[in-house]
Amino acid sequence: MADIQNISLDSPGSVGAVAVPVIFAFIFLLGMVGNGLVLAVLLQPGPSAWQDPGSTTDLFILNLAVADLCFILCCVPFQAAIYTLDAWLFGAFVCKTVHLLIYLTMYASSFTLAAVSVDRYLAVRHPLRSRALRTPRNARAAVGLVWLLAALFSAPYLSYYGTVRYGALELCVPAWEDARRRALDVATFAAGYLLPVAVVSLAYGRTLRFLWAAVGPAGAAAAEARRRATGRAGRAMLAVAALYALCWGPHHALILCFWYGRFAFSPATYACRLASHCLAYANSCLNPLVYSLASRHFRARFRRLWPCCRRRHRHHRARRAFRRVRPASSGPAGCPRDARPRGWSMEPRGDAQHGGETGLALSARGPQ
Secondary structure (H helix, E strand, O other): OOOOOOOOOOOOHHHHHHHHHHHHHHHHHHHHHHHHHHHHHHOOOOOOOOOOOOOHHHHHHHHHHHHHHHHHHHOHHHHHHHHHOOOOOOHHHHHHHHHHHHHHHHHHHHHHHHHHHHHHHHHHHOOOOOOOOOOHHHHHHHHHHHHHHHHHHHOOHHHHEEEEEEOOEEEEEEOOOHHHHHHHHHHHHHHHHHHHHHHHHHHHHHHHHHHOOOOOHHHHHHHHHHHHHHHHHHHHHHHHHHHHHHHHHHHHHHHHHHHHOOOOOOHHHHHHHHHHHHHHHHHHHHHHHHHHHHOHHHHHHHHOOOHHHHHHHHHHHHHHHHHHOOOOOEOHHHOEHHHOOOOOOOOOOOOOOOOOOOOOOOOOOOOO
């Protein structure tokens, strides 16, 4: 049986010869630069992700960036070669190793996202009781467990692929018979996609339900403060998890369609296969964009890398602080100092040392 994942059709070769190098080169460059900057931000001098007692989420983000960087560096160029070249030129060892790394990093990413979702749930639902559990030491142990499980689940792919001779050409194709291939592909879908997505959905669903649950009037201020304190960090990781599900979903759906549906080889199905692969590989270069767009904390740490941006940021913060200052004899909108509304505070924003961005503009402390 022809392999849906590795054997190209001759008919769309001219299109693939132009489109594939451009797409994969863009994914490679964007992924290398983006994930490299994530590592630079998280490993910059000072309290790092490996030392700060409130940075378990940073540890998981660091691990996710390492997995994405390994995937981009070791897998994308060779997958581009499969689509653009008529033969496999790198030998049997590289053929096996590349496909092992593809599934190793895929499992590492999905398991890391599941661990992050559980960590966020514990931080929001049980902030005090989970402090003893959510420590850098336990987070490092969880990262080690993630890679151990990823290695165990991806180990069969070391023998799944091999090289065969097709006329004068050498091809890198699956070496197993159809029954074993189908069983492993279904197991990969269940363990590497369906289970992590289910864990992420359940954890974030329960987290959001708790954050937005109806509370009494006395607890409204505390609930609002909790939403603000945990919202930004949770929003960024929720976006990353949703992006993973959207990017890898078509890839797994196409494989299941190949085994259990009707998959006629044609230029249209070739284009679908190529699009699903590009979308799955693009997931590794889109995560840094999510961090920069959804996390103010990440942007602030990124600015500290560049002296010019740091000076400009301090200048803008000073201007904003100057605008917020009111005369000593009055509160907001000219109100007397003793008549300030409950919750007004002139104190600076927090710097998110524990569990994400806590920078609240208002403090729920009543009149001062």
